[in-house]
Amino acid sequence: MSRSHPQTVQSRRVFYIPGYDPIHPRRYRELYRTESAAQAVISGYDISLSRGDSKPHYGWKVDASIDNQSVHADVSVLVWSDIVRDSMDTSIAGTYAQLLRTAWTYIASGALRRLMRLRKGPVIAALYPVGMLLLQLIIALLGAWGAMAGTRTAFEWVMRSLISPMLPPLGETGMSVFFAAAVATGTLLCLVAGGCVAYFILRWFKTKDGKFFAYYLMHDYAYSAQSRGANPAPLEARMAQFRDAIAEALKGEVDEVLVVGHSSGAHLGVSILADLIRSGRVPEGAPALSFLSLGQVVPMVSFLPDAHRLRADLQYLSIRDELTWVDVTAPGDGCAFALCDPVSVSGVAPEPKRWPLVFSAQFTRSLSPERWAELRWRFFRLHFQYLCAFDRPLDYDYFQITAGPMTLGARYAHRPPSKSRIDVPVSKYTWIAA
Template identity: 55%
Template sequence: MQPPFRRHVLYLPGFDPIPPRRYRELYRREGADQARISGHRLRITKAQAEGFAWAVHGRVEGRDTATVIEVAVWSDIVQASMRRGIAGTYLQMVRTAWTYIATGTLWRLMRLRRGPVIAALYPIAVLLAQLALAVLAGALAAWLVGGWPGLALGAAAAWAVLVAGRRLDGRLFAYYLMHDYAFTAADRGAYPPALEARLTAFRARLDAILDDGPDEVLVVGHSSGAYLAVSLLADLLRARQAPGPALSLLTLGQVVPMAAFLPDATRLRDDLAWLSRSDRLFWLDVTAPGDACCFALCDPVAVCGLGGAEQRGPLVLSAAYSHTLSPERLAALRNRWFRLHFQYLCAFDRPGDYDYFAITAGPRTLAQRFAGRAPSPARITRPVGAR
């Protein structure tokens, strides 16, 4: 009897302040849907692992599988970076906008994909609109009352509008997105010390996972977690010479240019160039034009001006929402930017080659599953980020 295929997944989230249990519950819920649609059998249990993890016992494509999915937690760093009040967030907005404009990064990003640039400008537009409304409310209150009492009432009215806008951010996400872009731009693309220290810890954990000897070690990076995964694996492979299990990298909904185009992102650009030439892992990059929050079908190496004859990866493919999601599902997701940005981790009711649950709980490595596949014909490789 063939033994179960063993895999260990290390998942790097994007800029997300929510604790990692949300990813377990998302996997449990969406995995059940995908199992029903695709005929998988998936059972979720607790996992014996150092960090936050869960086990997936599967019967996929005719073979038993045993997967541990572990979250590389950096939500505490995200939370710390978001502890700014209203005034602090507006100051962040000015600094971040200046960084992207003054360095020419914004114009290069606009030449690449306008969707994610519009998404980046959205929090600025919302915050400026709230500020204008606050000024208008304050001026009206001051004019109606007049004198010093009017000025005091006007200031109070203006502040009340700003506070109301902050409290509505659970629906508007303007503050959240502003903190996200500000975190990336704070050091002009360099990783802050706290994040470098966390990457070092992730590398030690990944070394231990490789030494445990599963059939495949799969690193998954979503959104801004994609470029963290690149740096993590570049660091690991530079330092680790011993052979080990099949090593795979899956980047989903990546926003690499938002960081790599910044002037001080030298470390990230070096990691991209080095990893793209390595023959010691298989790298698949999946995005979708329907996801306005990512740089869809942009080769994250080539667009940074780092491609060339020696580039081996990534294989750039589209999740093709217009084909892999039914019209009814697409209609239900229309204008839900964040939900579409997380669709890579969810069930597809018309699944194609990309099936997150077959990839993470199936019996083939990422290289085996996508062997011989050509990149998407709409892939973008022009070196917009070259300086």
Template identity: 30%
Template structure:
């Protein structure tokens, strides 16, 4: 039997599933995501999914909980959800101080401009470009306002000398400085500058090979995935789930474990699925130094045993919506490489249909809430029900088989295609 035939929808429902979850660049640990899983299960009108307590994992840097759901045969199915931690590494990248954050923002943006990756990001998705460029542009604008204010005060002191003028200039300088500090604080919270730019800086360091602690963690998680390849008798499906920056880690984890899966026949391994939510993979893959990561993307793109589904919304400004992240592997390649059995099926969650108009408008205004909506319940059943995919009797390929994937979406592209 060929690999592609082995991936065909199965008549045997899933009764045991393992989910390996990789969160984004978030200093909060598994407690937050366990709480979101419980809230999503509680919001289901049928109440068919129950979430067990959170427990410490058997392996280092893991935490897990269990989901129970009807298996379609009159019994109970079970999903073991393992939270693969790297939040401790994220917390180590969280320097304090507004001036340090300002310097980090300007330096990171300047590097992305210099190496051309920010331009390619603009070509791929203008909302993602704005999310990454707006913090630095806003800082520059604040700096120019400060310079203009200071220049005006100095000119006033020269044109109208006197003690009262000097006192007014001093008060004006202090007031202007206070206003700039307050504006910086507002900017930091409004555009999520602390999260966005710390994440971008870490991604750039990862591309240059300056994050050995992260590489070790990815290898540990890949070993956990590789160990599951031999457990076909106990597990029907293994699903790796990545959210936001965690999608990059999910790609590397699957690619590094894939040889162990490929070394076993289709009948002696569980089904392997990859689900990415709100992916921002091009931020890493567009870095010129990220050669190993592009090789890992190419490995997944060519794999016949992997089912990859990507869910991203055009209203989520922190992701690369409906964009195939493996197309970066086509740079300079021949037409033969266009065959891509492992490339992701891109799906739009269509939140406009899953919420009331008022709730949908509120969601679009709150970019952070929008970016996390993939993990939460909707007001009405939507086309992309992540909870039913992770806690349901259908494999990911079967659950999404009737949904048409979005191909060659260009709604967010600007200034041509993002080729080198």
């Protein structure tokens, strides 16, 4: 970096940007508390948490002693879970309408086909809610068919065995009227029974989505696809608030301001920091500015036709010397575009390009065989492993990055990028915002 900063840290301001998550941010505090304690035991350092200021951003304080150096960190979660919850507040029918619109957006634009050239895992994860929701619909329709068949059989038996013997002779006209009324009544009863059964089956699946994740993932992908890659207005307004918070921290007496973007939070972080630097809000003499993107899914958005802003921000951030940008993923994380350079694969890499430094957290090596076997098929848990303890840690340690005595730039100053990274242009859409 051309900017001169101290490479050691005694105080740090950390901003964590979650992905598409409707859960209260205390979840991240508890995750940090339990996993940092576990990593401290494994790695031989001391770390403790205390209550932070709840306003304007939910957070906590960290005090650590690592490599015989004391460090204090203030961690804040930049909350947009309320926006996520609002976007998830749709009916069952509305979710199936989202499915059709989202599938059309990715297929018709050619984005899905190009995403499959990168990593199969996240594409399968994207197709999973489509397949699961369709499977649930098929089960509901089969249940409806069974209910209609049973209702028809029961109605015919009642008419034949109970009603017909009690009827006086009605004549030809009367029998015709009675038969028409019976057919209409039976059809209505069958439709009501089938509709009720289908609804209750679909409703049951929705109430159990904490196990299936079909509705959750569908809402996630639909949120970006609804604007074909552009940010919805409420999210843009919230991002402006996040930018102001980071700008204020850069005026403080800390050694480093570290922004962490996880999953969908990574591409939010790109745009927030690009706007921050573009507007001249990183003054000379400010603390070191660092950006750590984890488990990113940037191509799911940047490959869409109208993601002009994101592509422009990726290009802009990739050449700036005001920050250090490190991108960490792992092939073991099936929900992330592992080792895909988000700037290059989006087709907007300038020359020369300096960021991000792309490398792997190497789950299969930094976790013991026993621990890897335990987590291997827990796909959503693995997507959060970047925020957790490793029982055989290598050079990636989330807690040393957020509470250790080195800036992100100093920690990885001599770290080469992973040789197996993908850094070729793949996206069909490469034009950027003016």
